[in-house]
Amino acid sequence: QKEVEQDPGPLSVPEGAIVSLNCTYSNSAFQYFMWYRQYSRKGPELLMYTYSSGNKEDGRFTAQVDKSSKYISLFIRDSQPSDSATYLCAMRDTNAGKSTFGDGTTLTVKP
Amino acid sequence: KAGVTQTPRYLIKTRGQQVTLSCSPISGHRSVSWYQQTPGQGLQFLFEYFSETQRNKGNFPGRFSGRQFSNSRSEMNVSTLELGDSALYLCASRQTENTEAFFGQGTRLTVV
Numbered sequence: 001q002k003e004v005e006q007d008p009g010p011l012s013v014p015e016g017a018i019v020s021l022n023c024t025y026s027n028s029a030f031q032y033f034m035w036y037r038q039y040s041r042k043g044p045e046l047l048m049y050t051y052s053s054g055n056k057e058d059g060r061f062t063a064q065v066d067k068s069s070k071y072i073s074l075f076i077r078d079s080q081p082s083d084s085a086t087y088l089c090a091m092r093d094t095n096a097g098k099s100t101f102g103d104g105t106t107l108t109v110k111p
Numbered sequence: 112k113a114g115v116t117q118t119p120r121y122l123i124k125t126r127g128q129q130v131t132l133s134c135s136p137i138s139g140h141r142s143v144s145w146y147q148q149t150p151g152q153g154l155q156f157l158f159e160y161f162s163e164t165q166r167n168k169g170n171f172p173g174r175f176s177g178r179q180f181s182n183s184r185s186e187m188n189v190s191t192l193e194l195g196d197s198a199l200y201l202c203a204s205r206q207t208e209n210t211e212a213f214f215g216q217g218t219r220l221t222v223v
Contacts, residue, residue, distance in 0.1 A: 034211065043115075043201055043214035044154075088154065094208050097166030099144065101154040 003027045006089050006102025015111050019076040023089035023102045026070065030091035030100075033065050035074045038086045038104070047087075048074065079109045113138065115204050115215035123221045129190040132218045136183050136204030143185040144212065145177055148199040157200075160185055161208060192222045 006023045013019055021035075032051055036044035048063035050056045056063045062075040072091075076083055089102040116135040124130050136143050145157040156169035160179035177187040183204075189196055199219050203212040 032209070036214070041219075043216045046211055046213060049211040097159045097161065097208065098156055098169075099159075099212065100156065101146075103153040 001026065004089065004091055004100050004102045007105055008103065009105035010108065011105060012108045012110065013079055015079060015081060015109055017079050017109070019079050019083070019107060019109075021074040021076075021087050021089070021105050021107070023072050023091075024070055025072075025091050025100075027091070027093065027100070028070075029093040029095065031094050032092040033063070033072050034090040034092070034099070035061075035063055035072075036088040036090060037083075038088060040085075044088055076107075079107075081109050081111050084108045115202055115213055117200075117202050117215035117218050119218060120216065121219050121221075123223060124192050126192055126194060126222055128192050129188060130192060130220060131186055131188045132200055132202075132220075134185045134187075134202030134204075134215060136185070136202075137206075137213060140204040140206045140213075141183055142205045142208060142212075143179055143183065144203045144205075145185070145187050146201045146203070147171075148201055148217070149197075154201070157187065166208075189220075194222050196220065197222045 035048040038044040053067045060077045064073040086104040086106045088104045092099040142161040144159040147155045158177045159166045174190045179185045199217045201217045203214045205212040
C-alpha cells in the first residue's frame with residue numbers, strides 16, 4: 001500500500017464550481033502537508049504549505065488537514081478555466097529528509 | 112528573486128550513455144531534492160541534500176547518483192542510461208529542512 005493515496009480523478013467541473021481534492025496517508029511521521037499545481041510540461045507550483053490540523057485559506061484556495069484521520073483536502077472556490085491542471089498533494093517527514101507525493105488529480109474547468 | 116534553475120531543459124541521449132543534470136537553488140536555500148516524474152509512476156523521490164550532505168535516498172539503482180556543492184548547487188548523474196530512464200527530472204529547493212520547497216521547470220530526458 002502506498003504511503004500517500006490521492007483521489008485519482010480526472011475531474012471535470014463547470015466554471016464557478018467548488019472543487020474538492022483529497023488525499024489520505026498512512027505514515028504518522030508526516031509533519032508538513034503541501035499542495036502543488038502542475039501545468040502540462042511545467043514544474044509543480046506550490047499552492048499551500050501547512051503544518052497543523054485545521055484550515056488554511058489563501059484567496060480561492062483552502063487547505064484542510066485532519067491529522068487524526070490522516071486526511072488532507074484542497075478546496076477551490078469559484079473555479080476558473082485557468083485552474084485546469086494536475087494537482088499534487090505532498091507530505092513531508094522532516095526527520096527523514098523526504099517528501100512523498102500523491103499521484104495527482106487532473107482537473108478540467110469548462111467555461 | 113530568481114527561482115530554481117535547472118539545466119539543460121531538454122536532453123536526448125542514447126542507451127548506455129551517461130548524463131549529468133544541474134540544479135541551481137534559490138539564493139539562500141541550503142536544501143535540494145531531486146525527483147523523477149513519469150506518467151506511470153508519478154513523482155518519485157531520488158535524493159535530498161542539505162549543506163552538502165545526502166539526507167535520504169529513494170529506491171533507485173546505484174546508476175543514479177548526486178551531489179551538492181558548497182554553494183548549494185546540485186548535480187545528479189545517471190550512468191548506463193536505459194530506455195526507462197526517460198522522464199522529467201525535477202529539482203526542488205528549500206531554505207531549511209522545515210520550510211516549503213519550490214520546484215524548477217525540470218529537465219526532460221529522452222533516452223533512445
